[in-house]
Amino acid sequence: MRTLIAGNWKMHGLQAQIGEIAAMARANAGGPSDVEVLVCVPATLIAHAVQAADGVIQIGGEDCSAEEAGPFTGDIDAQMLRDAGATSVILGHSERRQGHHETDATVAAKVKAAWRHGLATIVCIGETQAQRHDGNALKVCGDQLAASLPDIPAGACTSVAYEPLWAIGSGTMPTREQIIGVLGHLRAALDERFGSTSQSIRILYGGSVKSENALEILDTPDVNGVLIGGASLLAHDFNAIVDVARGRTPTGSV
Numbered sequence: 001m002r003t004l005i006a007g008n009w010k011m012h013g014l015q016a017q018i019g020e021i022a023a024m025a026r027a028n029a030g031g032p033s034d035v036e037v038l039v040c041v042p043a044t045l046i047a048h049a050v051q052a053a054d055g056v057i058q059i060g061g062e063d064c065s066a067e068e069a070g071p072f073t074g075d076i077d078a079q080m081l082r083d084a085g086a087t088s089v090i091l092g093h094s095e096r097r098q099g100h101h102e103t104d105a106t107v108a109a110k111v112k113a114a115w116r117h118g119l120a121t122i123v124c125i126g127e128t129q130a131q132r133h134d135g136n137a138l139k140v141c142g143d144q145l146a147a148s149l150p151d152i153p154a155g156a157c158t159s160v161a162y163e164p165l166w167a168i169g170s171g172t173m174p175t176r177e178q179i180i181g182v183l184g185h186l187r188a189a190l191d192e193r194f195g196s197t198s199q200s201i202r203i204l205y206g207g208s209v210k211s212e213n214a215l216e217i218l219d220t221p222d223v224n225g226v227l228i229g230g231a232s233l234l235a236h237d238f239n240a241i242v243d244v245a246r247g248r249t250p251t252g253s254v
């Protein structure tokens with residue numbers, strides 16, 4: 001399984017920032033293929049980003065509707081993301097679960113819609129600080145995984161991103177043992193539910209990933225990649241993390 005280095009621009013980015021995508025693509029052109037690079041951007045930027053990515057890195061969306069085309073003002077469906085050139089979509093990010101009241105059932109319906117249109121999904125789960133404090137991190141994450149990830153039809157592709165809410169944008173990282181604890185639990189659940197298909201599902205870690213901590217995270221058992229927020233906005237920062245994944249000396253943006 002190739003390591004996935006994925007960015008999440010969240011609600012950041014104007015056309016003026018598309019040069020960052022071009023710089024990410026330039027740095028990855030002709031590189032070894034043991035690392036897959038994906039940047040998920042706001043829907044308004046997908047088509048521009050796909051052009052700038054020049055087929056070197058993949059571009060994804062950050063959400064999609066569970067519905068097909070219809071009377072849903074303001075929503076964007078999976079087919080539209082695909083049409084704009086996205087190959088993947090992040091679903092169930094905690095900022096959507098919290099800010100837009102998305103339940104596990106909503107997320108599962110969105111995942112199915114994305115798969116119908118050939119998008120790979122990154123299904124996000126994670127516990128709050130209070131849930132961890134109460135000793136419920138494993139149960140919360142396990143329950144979210146079970147209810148947010150539908151049975152996987154042949155040909156569908158998904159990753160699961162473990163993003164503890166208290167680590168997102170905070171600069172606070174879980175310990176290596178905490179990551180191992182949750183990811184081991186998730187991998188065991190995936191193995192039990194999906195059998196050999198589990199081996200095609202990457203588990204990503206997300207939350208305050210930077211080039212300085214990327215090596216330690218990527219070297220943690222059961223980590224198959226990372227989902228990066230703030231440090232994915234600038235090619236200089238993002239490329240440094242990709243370089244770490246490739247085992248090269250960081251060179252920054254080219």
Ligand SMILES: O=C(CO)COP(=O)(O)O
Nearest residue numbers: 008168169207208229230
């Ligand atoms: O939410 C995240 C990625 O989806 C993580 O964000 P930060 O890397 O900024 O902590």
